[in-house]
Amino acid sequence: MAILLDMRRGKEQKNKWHIYEEIGTEMSHFNLSAEIDRYAYTNALSKNSPVTKLLFALSLLLISVLSPSPVAPITVFLTSTSLILFCAKIPLRFYLRLLWYPTLIVALTCVIIALFFGYQEPLAEVNLLGLRWIIFRDGVATGFTTFFRVAGALSSQFFLVLTTPMTSILLVLRKARVPKIIVEMSLLIYRYIFVFIEVMETMRIAQELRLGYSGWLKKLRSLSMLIGNLFIRTLDQGERTFTAMSARGYDGNIRVLEDLPKPSNVALAGIIFFAVALAIIAYLTMDLRIV
Amino acid sequence: MHIMEGFLPHPWWEIWFAVSIVVVILGVYKLKKLTERFPEAKPLLAVMGAFVFVLSALKLPSVTGSCSHPTGSGLAAVVLGPAIASVLSAIVLLFQALLLAHGGLTTLGANIFSMGIVGPFVGYGLWVASKKVRLPTSVGVFLAVALADLSTYVTTSVQLALAFPSTSFMDSFITFGSIFAVTQIPLAIGEGILAIFLFDFLVKYKGKLLSAMNVIGLRVGLQSQEDAK
Amino acid sequence: MLFRLENLSHQYSDGTLALDNISLSFAKGERIALLGPNGSGKTTLLLHLNGILKPTSGKVYFEDKPLEYSPKALLELRRRVGFVFQDPNDQLFAPTVKQDVAFGPLNLGQPADQVKKAVDEALRLVGMSEYAEKPPHFLSFGQKKRVALAGVLAMQPEAIILDEPTSNLDPRGTSEILHLLLRLNKELGLTLILATHDVDMVPLFANKLYILNKGKLVSEGAPAELFSDAELIRSINLRSPRITHLFEVLKKEDNLPINPRLPLTISEARKEILRLLESGRREKKKRTTA
């Protein structure tokens, strides 16, 4: 999921296994993508203009990433989070579920950065594991900045994906002159992601019901069968999809109907105003340092 | 191996974006030419992209007891060539960022560079080289895919070390590199082995179709004929 | 003749001879059912009508001209002949219901507002208007099936080929789709070609029936005729409609004076039973008056 997460994964996995044992089924990321997707189509803001939402999310994202101090990213985080919770009406529980994992990873990484990275101005010394560690000021500063930058950026990304249906995002990209072939392929990929997720989940359950996961070796064997079979089905599906497309007059171009909700000028003006204000804040607080 | 949204500071994410976009545009150009000649390629490539996405959402058990997922870009490069593989990876990475929160939008450039460019080019280079020295197909596929994986992880370490230098670049590189090595090496081997099977399926079940379509045809078709001899 | 098959054979690449020397013809405006057990070659045959499969030997004629397999000729053919696949997941490839239904009309080069109208109309016909903006993976199987049909209807074809249109649908769904199809046939003169192994459905739908078995055309004719030949039907893994079967038993086992043209549907059966009772009475009367 993120940087440095592999290091932690062993432990994460064990923790999660406990949860799975409680729920009875092993969760995968599938649920996550399916649920994100569902909220994108059903949240209270889903009918608003995707252009507005995209502009808003991207400008907040850019400000978070470009701002040297944590003030702007924190503002961004608070803004996006309240919009997600109060305007889009995404349940807090789900938002936290999305958030806790990256937060944990990033916090951990930032601690590592703070501890091991840096060489100017020793700040403190700790004795740990029989070794003496020197903590440097610039390391800690980088750690903090990184943490808040990620928080701001992630929350604006979540705002985008939780409020905007993927199809509208792709159609906006098409309007924005992203190469047509990329958009066309994305539209197809998007559809088949969910077809395959369903297939994969059902197939995994079918294997589980015939005891395919009752042991490490069996699990590996079952998984390889699963992947192999899904791959064959993938290839088949490619052919059948082509057949189905041909049967409806596909000639190499995938045409789409464009009728997206129109952006409202008030909203656009509001976004620009907010972004400029944030940018100014970011500029003014440039030299602010936490440590 | 995805770098999380917002993790790379300015100006690094912009730099990687700039570098990646050049290659992706080249790939788009090639892909466009391919799909113009073979409309069948679009759905086929799309389902392959969806397959890679689904694989990445699946938790695979690996030797350390941890979990990780394959990148798929090595096999894609062997089959489709590195330029097209880079476009496909770019799209898959976009979906991973949006639907799984794997990676992010600003770090898309950096992730495309490591996973969609370095990986495929290394993999493809090795595949071509292994054919030159007449290694068996399975060995060639394994090497290409496993090393595509490893080169991806080395690249990510470089990207991180550049963005977060410790006392020196090397220092930082070694820190990041050794943290990743624990899971990435078994994973690379695992993906290499998996790729042998998938490649086999590809040739066995769809070889005819693919060579007829000429998407993968020229390479796979000729290759398998060569192997038959 | 809309379609004519002449000594059509098809062998799959693994050697399976799925169609074996089939000759038949489908007229315009008919409601045609292809009936056959699993693996008899129904799907394979249908895929030839749309130029998706090519015969390994024999010929397909469309409006008395041999089918051409050039992209342009195929496009024209497919515009005029829609195809609804057995598995709606194969057919729904666009990210939303609306986009999917619009795919065909857009490919025909219709202007956007006309496409929109066609899409709305098609969705209305199949009763799926409220799902227009949903991605197909939010729908149930039956709903997907309807959307798949809408995608074809939106292209306003002259003929529709349907592969098992009612499989996995509940009785209400089945009856709704059947009535929709019958209406399309009646009002728009749409030719319908349908593959199925639901024998109970055939008499309600088809005016022409072809029976396939093991890749061979076993029999053709009006449903009533063919179902009267219970031996044939049973010999190829099919059965008569249950109603027909009932009367067959009454005729054979109980020696009742059943009309040789056995009833196929409930309404026919009702008439026959009333007739039986009536004639029973008359007979009695005759006997008692005699």
Add this chain to the structure above:
Amino acid sequence: MLFRLENLSHQYSDGTLALDNISLSFAKGERIALLGPNGSGKTTLLLHLNGILKPTSGKVYFEDKPLEYSPKALLELRRRVGFVFQDPNDQLFAPTVKQDVAFGPLNLGQPADQVKKAVDEALRLVGMSEYAEKPPHFLSFGQKKRVALAGVLAMQPEAIILDEPTSNLDPRGTSEILHLLLRLNKELGLTLILATHDVDMVPLFANKLYILNKGKLVSEGAPAELFSDAELIRSINLRSPRITHLFEVLKKEDNLPINPRLPLTISEARKEILRLLESGRREKKKRTTA
């Protein structure tokens, strides 16, 4: 009681209440049919029996003990209760038919020769022996369905749960599977739990029928009882078996003196018609003699 559900409800994460406060129990050795229209919650209910889904409220009891969801308990449960999926494509994942059928027995840790025997036997039972070496994706749908059943039979379970076992099968296939199931039930005492919306099949198969609609248990009892209530059946998108429907019409429209317990199967219908004719005669006789 093999299974008992106590106030079972299940809500999917998107808020759909797929099962709403269901209480019922399945006895050992029974042949149980769950009947309901599309989306009524049949599949959801079945998935609870095998511990794949966990109730959001209520309890599942297996042999009068609450279901445990520990991996070990689930393993034991799944060894004893087999599950056949609606779509055989989901269930067939091995490269050949034989390997697929062997998947379960191998996971049970049986020795190789025993596995082989079990596989051969299972394939013979479903009539697919000759396809043992074929890759499943080359088979027709009906053939796949049989192989999927074989895969479960090879594990020699005590109960089998089947989700729409006969959908997409031709009549012979349907009747063969039904007879196979009935035989397994009779000879081995296998409990069978089956979800379907094929109303014509239910009377032939089930000795116990549960009707679901919109996640609620609408009715339960012997098939004959339940199908007599045509109003109920029709109100939930189902229909009566065609035979039953015929007699319903005869009773309502033509005021014939039909037995209030309407016939469900062909043999019952035959008796009823003969009785009608007979009583018609007797009546006449009475009248004429009077």
